[in-house]
Amino acid sequence: MEQRFNPSMGATFEKEYSLSTGWKIFLYIIIVAMVVGGVYLAYVSIADKSWWLVLIGIGLIMLGLYLYLELQASKIIISNNGIKRVGYFSSRELLINDIKGYDTVRDKRITIRPADKSNKAIVLSDYSYFADGSEILQWIALNCKDLDAEQEQKGIEEIKNDESYGYSSEERLAELKKLKQFCSYFNYGGIGLCFWLFIHPAPYDYAVLAGTIWPLVVMLVFYLKRDVVTLNSADNKKQAVYPSLSTALILPPLGLLIRVLADFKLMHLTEMLLPAFSVIAVLGVVFLGIIMSSKEKARSNKMTWLSAAAFVLLYGFTAPVIINCNFDYSAPKEYKAQVLSQRVSTGKHTSYDLTLSKWGPKESEETEVSKSLYYQVKVGDTVYVNLKPGLFKMPWYYVSL
Numbered sequence: 001m002e003q004r005f006n007p008s009m010g011a012t013f014e015k016e017y018s019l020s021t022g023w024k025i026f027l028y029i030i031i032v033a034m035v036v037g038g039v040y041l042a043y044v045s046i047a048d049k050s051w052w053l054v055l056i057g058i059g060l061i062m063l064g065l066y067l068y069l070e071l072q073a074s075k076i077i078i079s080n081n082g083i084k085r086v087g088y089f090s091s092r093e094l095l096i097n098d099i100k101g102y103d104t105v106r107d108k109r110i111t112i113r114p115a116d117k118s119n120k121a122i123v124l125s126d127y128s129y130f131a132d133g134s135e136i137l138q139w140i141a142l143n144c145k146d147l148d149a150e151q152e153q154k155g156i157e158e159i160k161n162d163e164s165y166g167y168s169s170e171e172r173l174a175e176l177k178k179l180k181q182f183c184s185y186f187n188y189g190g191i192g193l194c195f196w197l198f199i200h201p202a203p204y205d206y207a208v209l210a211g212t213i214w215p216l217v218v219m220l221v222f223y224l225k226r227d228v229v230t231l232n233s234a235d236n237k238k239q240a241v242y243p244s245l246s247t248a249l250i251l252p253p254l255g256l257l258i259r260v261l262a263d264f265k266l267m268h269l270t271e272m273l274l275p276a277f278s279v280i281a282v283l284g285v286v287f288l289g290i291i292m293s294s295k296e297k298a299r300s301n302k303m304t305w306l307s308a309a310a311f312v313l314l315y316g317f318t319a320p321v322i323i324n325c326n327f328d329y330s331a332p333k334e335y336k337a338q339v340l341s342q343r344v345s346t347g348k349h350t351s352y353d354l355t356l357s358k359w360g361p362k363e364s365e366e367t368e369v370s371k372s373l374y375y376q377v378k379v380g381d382t383v384y385v386n387l388k389p390g391l392f393k394m395p396w397y398y399v400s401l
Helices: 021-048 051-073 133-143 147-160 169-199 204-224 246-263 269-292 302-326
Strands: 014-017 075-079 082-086 091-095 099-105 109-114 122-124 333-345 351-356 365-369 382-388 396-400
Touching: 014 133, 021 051, 075 133, 082 122, 082 133, 091 122, 099 147, 109 133, 147 169, 169 204, 169 246, 204 246, 204 269, 204 302, 246 302, 269 302, 351 382
Parallel strands: none
Antiparallel strands: 014 075, 075 082, 082 091, 099 109, 109 122, 333 351, 333 382, 351 365, 382 396
């Protein structure tokens, strides 16, 4: 007889949890689709002698079979003694006395960590998919230490003793709250800028100018607040206590990268290396000086170093290109080219490509164009290729009618 969840029942308490009926049905549909699709792809590809597609088909079949076996065996067992995660190919069990505690990632993925590092942790990335999954969460809360809360408390205690935030513990916590709110304004601004650049960058000049200047302003703020602000990830609960500017710093250059890839075509990619590495070198030295002049806490924060490096690389390879092209107001030199073929590529990104005849210094090659221009031309039509020198002497071009 199945036992009800009751942690006070004694050493004999034990209950198994399997996936909920809804998730089982959903996964069975996915498995059938993978196996049938794999068989069909392999069969059709053998006739066409497309052997790499045959391998993909076989891979889909094998993956479907693997998921089926895991689905049949998957369960979680909890008792007054410990917890066990059962799968078809492997199982892991930890007794309560051997558990150090648990941590979470975005309140979904739970990792139960052993006290002895030689043992393997139990990862429950799917506990909510199990029938009565809330009972599993309740068992974990009752029997395991919350490592995230422990780390967060350590961070708060550090701030209470950190004179950078004020003279008393109460003043320091109040200053922490103000700084978090202050940084949140910049982070929301970074998110807004990224969406502006990605979804609808109009007016275009203002959008790219804002995306270029904003990270430099964030750098200045980080310099002024370097002893009390970080660039860390919020996944580390202890470090998440500290105000962070990582979102404000990194997201706008991501938006610039999207615009560079979508809107501008350099004649030769190698011509961007010198400007890019020059910007990277300058920003790298500036960030090195900022972080090294801060307190030991900031200097030893690995995520601050990683975030700074990510920003320097992103900004170095995007800002020079977008300034070179967008703010190049010189007259273009026009060349005529004939449309030799057309192709639409679909996937994560849909691209509209025209193969153009040789024009000016460029040999015949495929060029991505806008959707509207693609459907206004057909094979044999003539288009104009506009070549411009670039503000930083990186020649670039665009296609028009």
